[in-house]
Amino acid sequence: MNASIDCKSCHNEQCLIKKNCLTEEAIPYLEQKLMVKAKKNQPFILEGAPVHGLYFIYKGKVKVAKTGINGKEQIVRLCQDGEIIGHRGFGVGQFYHISAVAIEDIMLCNFSNEVINNMLQKVPQLSYNMMLFYAEELNRSENKVRKIAQMTVREKVIDAILYMNRKFGQTNNLLNIQLSRKEIADFAGTTDEQVIRVISSLKKEGILIAQGKRLGIVKLDKLKNEIKEHNFFLDS
Incomplete structure (x- = not known):
C-alpha cells in the first residue's frame, strides 16, 4: 500500500527516522516510504530472501528469528513500535540473515535499499545515529552470548x-x-x-x-x- 502516515505526525518519538529525518533534505526520501500491513503470525521477512530495504514498526509487536542447528528456530529479538527490522542484512549482503513474523496485527514503514542509502549519504545525523544503533546492537549480542553460556x-x-x-x-x-x-x-x-x-x-x-x-x-x-x-x- 502507498505511504499514508506522515513521519512528522508519527507517535514513535524514538524512531531513528522520526528523530533524524524531519529536515528539508530528507523530505523527498520520506515521500518514497511505503506502508506495509501484516496479520498476526504472518512473516514479512524470510530468512535467505533478497534484501528489500529496512522496516520500521509503526504499530505492533514482532519476533525476529534465525535458523539454528537442525533447523531449530532461535528468536533473537522481540520488537515493538519505532524499532528497526532487517538491519542485520542491510549493506552487508544480498539476502536477509533473519526472519521476521508479526506477533499481532502490525503496520510497518518500509524504505527501499536505494532510498535508505541515499538518506544515509544526504542526512549526516541519520548516519551518525545509525552507527550508534549498530554499536549498541553489537554490545547486546555479545552480552546475550555471554549470558547464555553462563x-x-x-x-x-x-x-x-x-x-x-x-x-x-x-x-x-x-x-x-x-x-x-x-x-x-x-x-x-x-x-x-x-x-x-x-x-x-x-x-x-x-x-x-x-x-x-x-x-x-x-x-x-x-x-x-x-x-x-x-x-x-x-x-x-
Missing part, C-alpha cells in the same frame, strides 16, 4: 521473562505480550519442556501467575534477585 536453564527462562517485562510492561498484572511456551523457549535458548517446568515452579512459588498463554509477574524483586549476578539490566 546461565542455568531456570536463569535463562527468568531472564527472558524479565526482558519481556522491561520491554513491554504489564497491564492488570499480565505482561503486554503473549508468547507460546515454545516461543519463550526459542528466545531463552532452551526447550519447551524446560520452560513449562520452570514456569510451573515459579507459579508454585507465588512469583508468577498465568492466564492462558499470558504470564504475569507477582514478585518482581524476587525474580530479579535470582539473576542479579548476571546483570540482567544490561540487555534492555
Whole structure:
C-alpha cells in the first residue's frame, strides 16, 4: 500500500527516522516510504530472501528469528513500535540473515535499499545515529552470548521473562505480550519442556501467575534477585 502516515505526525518519538529525518533534505526520501500491513503470525521477512530495504514498526509487536542447528528456530529479538527490522542484512549482503513474523496485527514503514542509502549519504545525523544503533546492537549480542553460556536453564527462562517485562510492561498484572511456551523457549535458548517446568515452579512459588498463554509477574524483586549476578539490566 502507498505511504499514508506522515513521519512528522508519527507517535514513535524514538524512531531513528522520526528523530533524524524531519529536515528539508530528507523530505523527498520520506515521500518514497511505503506502508506495509501484516496479520498476526504472518512473516514479512524470510530468512535467505533478497534484501528489500529496512522496516520500521509503526504499530505492533514482532519476533525476529534465525535458523539454528537442525533447523531449530532461535528468536533473537522481540520488537515493538519505532524499532528497526532487517538491519542485520542491510549493506552487508544480498539476502536477509533473519526472519521476521508479526506477533499481532502490525503496520510497518518500509524504505527501499536505494532510498535508505541515499538518506544515509544526504542526512549526516541519520548516519551518525545509525552507527550508534549498530554499536549498541553489537554490545547486546555479545552480552546475550555471554549470558547464555553462563546461565542455568531456570536463569535463562527468568531472564527472558524479565526482558519481556522491561520491554513491554504489564497491564492488570499480565505482561503486554503473549508468547507460546515454545516461543519463550526459542528466545531463552532452551526447550519447551524446560520452560513449562520452570514456569510451573515459579507459579508454585507465588512469583508468577498465568492466564492462558499470558504470564504475569507477582514478585518482581524476587525474580530479579535470582539473576542479579548476571546483570540482567544490561540487555534492555
